[in-house]
Amino acid sequence: MTKKRRGGRRRTADERMLPEALEELLRPMAREAAREQMTLGQVVSSSPMSELLGRFVELMLEAEQEHHLGYGRGERESEALRFGNRRNGYGSKVLKTQFGEVPISVPRDREGSFLPRVVPKHGQLSETIAGQILSLYTSGMSQRDIHRHVEELYNIEVDDGLVSRVVARVEPELIAWRNRPLEAVWPCIFVDALYVNTRHESGVERTAVYTAVGYNCEGIRQILGVWMAGEGQKSESASFWHQVLLDLKRRGVEDIFILCADGLSGMEQAVATNFPQTRFQRCVVHLIRNSMRYVPSKLRQEASADVRAIYQAVSFEAAKFALQQLQEKWRRKEPHLCDVWKNALPHLENLWTYGYALRRLVYTTNMVENLHRQIRKVTKTKSSFPNHDSALRLITLKLREIHDGFKLPRSDWAAIRSELELTFQDRVPNYVPWEGRADS
Incomplete structure (x- = not known):
């Protein structure tokens, strides 16, 4: 008796949880990537995808700032005066991610009290890359080889002090481990x-x-x-x-x-x-x-x-x-x-x-x-x-x-x-x- 081959089916738009407008936006980008025979790494680091990711992060930052200030964008000036603090333009930052470098605009406030969590202050490196750097460092790879590996793998520029900064971030954890309670x-x-x-x-x-x-x-x-x-x-x-x-x-x-x-x-x-x-x-x-x-x-x-x-x-x-x-x-x-x-x-x-x-x-x-x-x-x-x-x-x-x-x-x-x-x-x-x- 021969087994019937089970056929697959395409996921519906509802199952993908993507609005139809976004589907229409992605379709020509996908056709262009297929025509150019781009690899997955080239696709995610390409300009349209990088812009899409960057804009999504910017919207998250703006939502965080609204919650911090207590009023939304476009609300009356009296609301800003009542809450005291107000928006103060944007700063620029380039995120270094596993998808390549992603430029974003980070909202600021007058008092300087807004500290975003999605992209921490002074933070540019994604946790994925930071974890990879730490793993390579722990395995004994030299800093020069780590720089070359990260640049080639993720298509980002790495400065000489990056590895030292990543390792320094875990120093409190290492001190805590050396001082942990024992039986x-x-x-x-x-x-x-x-x-x-x-x-x-x-x-x-x-x-x-x-x-x-x-x-x-x-x-x-x-x-x-x-x-x-x-x-x-x-x-x-x-x-x-x-x-x-x-x-x-x-x-x-x-x-x-x-x-x-x-x-x-x-x-x-x-x-x-x-x-x-x-x-x-x-x-x-x-x-x-x-x-x-x-x-x-x-x-x-x-x-x-x-x-x-x-x-x-x-x-x-x-x-x-x-x-x-x-x-x-x-x-x-x-x-x-x-x-x-x-x-x-x-x-x-x-x-x-x-x-x-x-x-x-x-x-x-x-x-x-x-x-x-x-x-x-x-x-x-x-x-x-x-x-x-x-x-x-x-x-x-x-x-x-x-x-x-x-x-x-x-x-x-x-x-x-x-x-x-x-x-x-x-x-x-x-x-x-x-x-x-x-x-x-």
Whole structure:
């Protein structure tokens, strides 16, 4: 049996909600565009369509002004006198839209109190283009390439400072995100550093940008914050870390079970002062990175497997045996590799007081490494940032984008949760399991 082909039908004028007079106006314009074989982009940026859009915006502005003044155009002068304020001619503006440049006339008032919403004061750029510019900037594209891309795509002229102005518009949102309230209890937090080049009066220097990322009590990854030391301030000092931890407290953090970080100067002391119950754990991510620094690339796979046998051992005694085997095999060829793990192993002993699932959470490096890999994609295109603020702005934009993608808990969180309750007991708050949540 063959199916009958369903035929379509043209929408009626009533369905299109366009008056017949407008239909008659558009028809010859459409025929001309078809005859010239114009693309959709050429059609919407052509003079008649641009004028149509511009006039529609002007009528909206005039309607807004009537509402603001309290009387309509053409009403008696006595009405204008009664309401006090009155019209005061027009100003000109060129809107930069996804349809190209659209010139419009903006009505003014005597008191200067009319602030239109459809086209904000000093606003020329459409939200669509502004959003596109921000997306390109967050992806790491250079300002020069963004200028070229926007000019070619939307057929508008872009001045050198446009990208900076668009990004500056979201600065209040970025500050609010960095200062947003946090949950009270955090099972595990990782603190790590990225390095970017920033310009100073004395030249360009390598500057540390610290990120804190962790798991909440539902097992969902969260980015807690990002910090940079100010110019002339030492980042790896007890006072700097004291301010970072005070910032977490101010935003609502009351308890951290495990905080993982490299052997940062002053960090362990600051943790003991601000969160005395927190277990400070040397970060396995950094140990792996430091130990592999001088290992030739052709030997890294083999060396990585031997190192993995240490921190994935089933007990501390087994880890010491794996270290002994590492030293016997690599002492002559890679002494630095052996020294790093020999010095670090005593500081890792706490790892083997946890169950397997929790221990694996602490030593697994994927989360931190993936986060940094995504950030480096956008920072590597900048040979240097003009100042600290510009570096912090771009990294915050990227972190916020990454953070918004964290929606679901770890697949093994039920096992980790059980081990947290055994290890930290009444410090673990009651919670609704993810499977029982109304929004799951």
